[in-house]
Amino acid sequence: MPVSALKGVGARLAEKLAARGLGTVQDLWLHLPLRYEDRTRLSRIADLRPGEPAQVEGRVEAVERGFRYRPVLRVAIGDGSRATLVLRFFHFRAAQAAQFRPGVRVRCFGTPRPGQHGLEIVHPSYRILADDEAAPLGQSLDPVYPAVEGVPPAVLRRLIGQALDLLPEPAAMELLPPELPELVGLPGLRQSLLTLHRPAPGEDLAALAAGTHPAQRRLALEELLAHHLSLRRQRLAQQSQPARPLAGPGELAGRLLRQLPFALTGAQRRVFEQVRADLARPVPMLRLVQGDVGSGKTVVAALAATLAVEQGCQVALAAPTELLAEQHLANLRGWLEPLGVRVAWLAGKVTGKARAQVLADVASGAAQVVVGTHALMQEGVAFHDLALVIVDEQHRFGVQQRLALRDKGPAHGLVPHQLVMTATPIPRTLAMTAYADLDVSAIDELPPGRTPVRTVAVSAERRPELVERVRAACREGRQAYWVCTLIEDPEEGAGGARNGGRVEAQAAQRTWEMLSAQLPELRVGLVHGRMRAAEKQATMRAFKDGALDLLVATTVIEVGVDVPNASLMIIENAERLGLAQLHQLRGRVGRGAAASTCVLLYQPPLSAMARQRLETLRTTSDGFVIAEKDLELRGPGELLGTRQTGLAAFRIADLGRDAHLLPQVHALADRLLAQRPDVADRVVARWVGGAVRYAAA
Structure with missing residues (x-):
């Protein structure tokens, strides 16, 4: 059934939904919440904890409007629990500010954080209540859905609610026989969808947040099965065509x-x-x-x-x-x-x-x-x-x-x-x-004679030392790479941010000019993605032939030439790159007999994820270990580049989280292809639909 059959969906709204891949009522069933808000209970202000979302109710004690860098509205509320909570607004209208008068009753929801005067919530959702108003609490957790451009969240929630009212009876929805061993202990499809869209107050919020709730596992299992069956079908189609056997004596x-x-x-x-x-x-x-x-x-x-x-x-x-x-x-x-x-x-x-x-x-x-x-x-x-x-x-x-x-x-x-x-x-x-x-x-084994690359992480403040290190290496007849992550200085607020007037990402062009000036005795080349192909090839070839000592480059050299004489690589803003890309870049050195070094130059302070990435690279050179860690840190979509590979994005499944389901998925696929190919077709149609997968290309 198309979404246009739902009440209140005209041509323009249907177009906006379709742009997000929501063309049918079934698509709305599978548009699952990102997280949930618990408005089924009230918390005392004194019991609030930073970082934990909560709903509170109290009366306005004080209101303050100010203007330092931009307009700000602060509203202090209390509930008799000997604690005060500040509601802070940056975007507000005069009429909105006028609602908040001392003594007015307010119910609000948000995530408290430490402020100047105790805990505060920035831009909470709130309701002004009359003194005698009996405002019932929610009966279920409120879902927060992935945004759809041009569709307000309230409209999206209403449409998904309509779609859920059209769910067929359990037997009509199930494609997989419930007695299959892989499904024992998991809820049915209809129940799983209702649980995830309308979780009861007693549901395990921690399990839902982690993606390990039985309802999520049930949907993830069927989605992974659909994708696996789709690829297996592609393979069977390919192998139904004949090829010439190349079985000579060798x-x-x-x-x-x-x-x-x-x-x-x-x-x-x-x-x-x-x-x-x-x-x-x-x-x-x-x-x-x-x-x-x-x-x-x-x-x-x-x-x-x-x-x-x-x-x-x-x-x-x-x-x-x-x-x-x-x-x-x-x-x-x-x-x-x-x-x-x-x-x-x-x-x-x-x-x-x-x-x-x-x-x-x-x-x-x-x-x-x-x-x-x-x-x-x-x-x-x-x-x-x-x-x-x-x-x-x-x-x-x-x-x-x-x-x-x-x-x-x-x-x-x-x-x-x-x-x-x-x-x-x-x-x-x-x-x-x-x-x-x-x-x-x-x-998974490197040829003998390849010297392992020593990897070190160094703060950008020590950049001058590295310039001298490049000078020394090239004086000994070696070559070096200096890798930058951007081609030109970003504008304020774009690409790479300015932090206190300092451009965090050095531009390749400027780096080349600076290094050429600091190392006048060296032959310094420049390669970046915006150069003409012929110019880029000529520079890379000159480096390979030994006509350049130092190559300043962007990540275009990730897949590049073999230069055994290059034994030093410096990667600027290493914290900006993914593990696999850093490992690929590092693979450009250590290709000769000389001991090689890769320096990861970072801008402090490091985020927790960036720290993990650099530490992983520093402690291992095994590409397969690095790939597993990259999957854990970044997730499959970013790692594969789904647009390039043709792998459709998963709606529910997460390969890092749900890897333990894959043996069950493979066993289930074998059984369906052998015994119930008609069911296999329907599972693929439900989850993959008309998405063309050029798997054998």
């Missing part, structure tokens, strides 16, 4: 292994065997290989490529930037061309006759391995027989682009195998949920 892979100047780690060997087993099957491989920067994912990709080439097929490797793609090109040419494998290069800067020649070689099959950027996905690029697609840092490509590359493959009715690589370790719980359509492999 002679080319053996020759490559013998000529490599290093031995594979145990993790690399294990992951290659998993990839090899996938490629030998007549269904498309869908495998994600994750591992820290420098763990050796490219070698595994090269070995996989030899299995396709040995069968007379082609391989495409796509990277998000020209610099990264060029790095792969150099590695693959160095490893594969001595074996007689032709490696072609296709990027935006390949133009004219050179481009025409590459396109002809790709179309004829003469180019066996094709490395490139987004250019690989453009119209006009036709492969002779593409059997394996390798995508590096796949989250940096748009969904449509990844699909376009996969669609280059269907020759003879066959779909190419897909190998996706990422240097961002993914927490296990996230991998089980967001990538249920992919097999996940982890290269």
